[in-house]
Amino acid sequence: HAKKLGKGQFQFYTETLNVEARERLALDSALRRAIEEEALSVVYQPKVNARGRACGFEALVRWESAEFGSVSPVRFIPLAEENGLIGQLTWFVLRQACHQAAAWRAAGHPDLRIAVNISPSLFREKDLAALVGAVLEEAGLPAANLELEITEGMLMGDVQRSLAVLGELKAMGVDIAVDDFGTGYSSLAYLKRFPIDILKVDRSFVLECDSGNGGLAITRAIVSLAHSLNLRVVAEGVEQQTQLAVLNALGCEEFQGYYFARPMPAGQVAAYLAGR
Numbered sequence: 001h002a003k004k005l006g007k008g009q010f011q012f013y014t015e016t017l018n019v020e021a022r023e024r025l026a027l028d029s030a031l032r033r034a035i036e037e038e039a040l041s042v043v044y045q046p047k048v049n050a051r052g053r054a055c056g057f058e059a060l061v062r063w064e065s066a067e068f069g070s071v072s073p074v075r076f077i078p079l080a081e082e083n084g085l086i087g088q089l090t091w092f093v094l095r096q097a098c099h100q101a102a103a104w105r106a107a108g109h110p111d112l113r114i115a116v117n118i119s120p121s122l123f124r125e126k127d128l129a130a131l132v133g134a135v136l137e138e139a140g141l142p143a144a145n146l147e148l149e150i151t152e153g154m155l156m157g158d159v160q161r162s163l164a165v166l167g168e169l170k171a172m173g174v175d176i177a178v179d180d181f182g183t184g185y186s187s188l189a190y191l192k193r194f195p196i197d198i199l200k201v202d203r204s205f206v207l208e209c210d211s212g213n214g215g216l217a218i219t220r221a222i223v224s225l226a227h228s229l230n231l232r233v234v235a236e237g238v239e240q241q242t243q244l245a246v247l248n249a250l251g252c253e254e255f256q257g258y259y260f261a262r263p264m265p266a267g268q269v270a271a272y273l274a275g276r
């Protein structure tokens with residue numbers, strides 16, 4: 001009897017795997033098409049300073065698939081990294097974002113900054129800095145208006161390679177932010193060695209910073225670490241006024257989250273800026 005059951009379970013297991021594999025394959029080819037046809041879009045979420053003024057936007061990719069509906073980047077970014085589409089996807093987002101930021105400058109917002117997420121795998125690409133430079137030139141955007149958000153994973157990969165690429169980007173005048181800080185494994189020693197400008201406190205700490213479960217202590221430690229390394233601090237995922245009050249008191253420079261605004265299409269940015 002046990003053997004029978006075992007066999008049944010095995011069959012069930014392989015069937016599940018097949019379903020998953022098929023769906024993944026379908027998702028993969030749909031994503032490939034979407035990227036080729038430039039059917040992805042980009043939305044923009046404001047970053048606000050302590051005086052409540054928008055000082056920049058983060059570009060976030062969106063995929064509305066005819067077949068799968070709206071697919072979260074949390075799902076398709078890792079897929080793009082695995083199947084070699086991440087380069088194309090990133091250039092699409094980077095170009096859109098830089099053209100938008102150039103348009104905002106021309107419309108009377110010369111200091112607005114645009115932040116673009118860069119996957120760790122792109123740091124192994126030879127010419128990242130040259131490619132970023134080419135996009136900036138094409139868009140007519142000064143490097144000082146661009147921020148690249150990287151994750152701690154990159155810092156722990158090929159350190160020499162990453163240092164070289166970051167050095168080139170810094171020399172061009174592009175700012176570097178470490179995203180989701182506190183969730184990865186980067187050592188403090190590395191953090192000091194890399195030419196980083198901004199540290200983004202992960203949403204999970206922001207969520208707890210006003211709750212009294214040690215969340216405040218951790219957030220305070222991260223902010224003070226960042227400031228002692230001369231980094232600016234951005235708090236991500238701010239949803240409550242009480243969180244904002246704590247983060248403000250700790251001296252965070254910038255804030256981002258649903259409390260201020262959700263990510264919005266480019267067409268809504270002008271109205272958002274005019275309304276503040």
Ligand code: C2E
Binds near residue numbers: 073149236237
């Ligand atoms: P991230 O870079 O940390 O981006 C912040 C995410 O948190 C975004 O989710 C944003 O919509 C969400 N968020 C912002 N404020 C709040 C808030 O107050 N509460 C909550 N609950 N969430 C908030 P999104 O757009 O789904 O992106 C998820 C992740 O996917 C990003 O995390 C980033 O790692 C990745 N991603 C998005 N766009 C790109 C892209 O163009 N390239 C790459 N490489 N990764 C991207």
Ligand code: MG
Binds near residue numbers: 058117149179
């Ligand atoms: Mg980000």
Ligand code: MG
Binds near residue numbers: 179180200236
């Ligand atoms: Mg983040």
Ligand code: MG
Binds near residue numbers: 203
């Ligand atoms: Mg995050």
